[in-house]
Amino acid sequence: MDKLFDKLPYDDLEGIQFTHMLGGAIGIGLILFLGYFFTLHSFTNEEFEKLVKQREEAERTLKRYNSKIAERGLVAKNMSRVKGQFEAYINQMPDQDEIPGLLEQIAEFGKKRNIRMVELTLQEGEISDYYKEIPLKVEVSGELWVTLDFIEYMQNLLRLVSFENLILQGRDVDNRIRVSGTNSNFLNTTLTAKTYSFISGAENRGPKKKEPAKANKPARKRSGH
Numbered sequence: 001m002d003k004l005f006d007k008l009p010y011d012d013l014e015g016i017q018f019t020h021m022l023g024g025a026i027g028i029g030l031i032l033f034l035g036y037f038f039t040l041h042s043f044t045n046e047e048f049e050k051l052v053k054q055r056e057e058a059e060r061t062l063k064r065y066n067s068k069i070a071e072r073g074l075v076a077k078n079m080s081r082v083k084g085q086f087e088a089y090i091n092q093m094p095d096q097d098e099i100p101g102l103l104e105q106i107a108e109f110g111k112k113r114n115i116r117m118v119e120l121t122l123q124e125g126e127i128s129d130y131y132k133e134i135p136l137k138v139e140v141s142g143e144l145w146v147t148l149d150f151i152e153y154m155q156n157l158l159r160l161v162s163f164e165n166l167i168l169q170g171r172d173v174d175n176r177i178r179v180s181g182t183n184s185n186f187l188n189t190t191l192t193a194k195t196y197s198f199i200s201g202a203e204n205r206g207p208k209k210k211e212p213a214k215a216n217k218p219a220r221k222r223s224g225h
Helices: 003-005 010-014 020-091 096-112 144-158
Strands: 116-122 129-141 161-169 186-198
Touching: 096 116, 096 129, 096 144, 096 186, 129 144, 144 161, 144 186
Parallel strands: none
Antiparallel strands: 116 129, 129 186, 161 186
């Protein structure tokens, strides 16, 4: 350390004023400060821009996530609504095991209302992917308002039901058919009541795929000799 101080040019330093030395020191300090400032400023800007981009990306991700949550909630709500409608619709369909008991109730109601049951038979219906069609052939004789009451009772009893081939024919009490059917409220009624029974477990199966129609092979033409 002594040798280092011995090498300093003291003679030259004596000619330099203190203010010059102070100014030089301030200048060097200012250069170092500016270099540090711009280096730090550049690094800070890069970090800041990086953080801004990360924040924007996080906000976009959050919006997408919230949108997915909202869509999921809407889908779940719609699924719950459709499921409720589906179950309510199924509850309107009588079970196949209920049909014999329902026929007995219909016949018993007709007896109580003085309706002559000419025919009440269960016919074979079509089977779809999800339900089975149950047609009932009905023919009764009775007064007009009693007959209408009977039809309403049958509709409420079978719940989901449609009526087809309805024929109302005026008759007098001694079964002689009148031409116009007027001046009498005694009717002979024939109809087909169709109800539908849901096939258990059908909701877990997809609809049957229709097989593509086979193309007819063109007939070969015989060459004449």
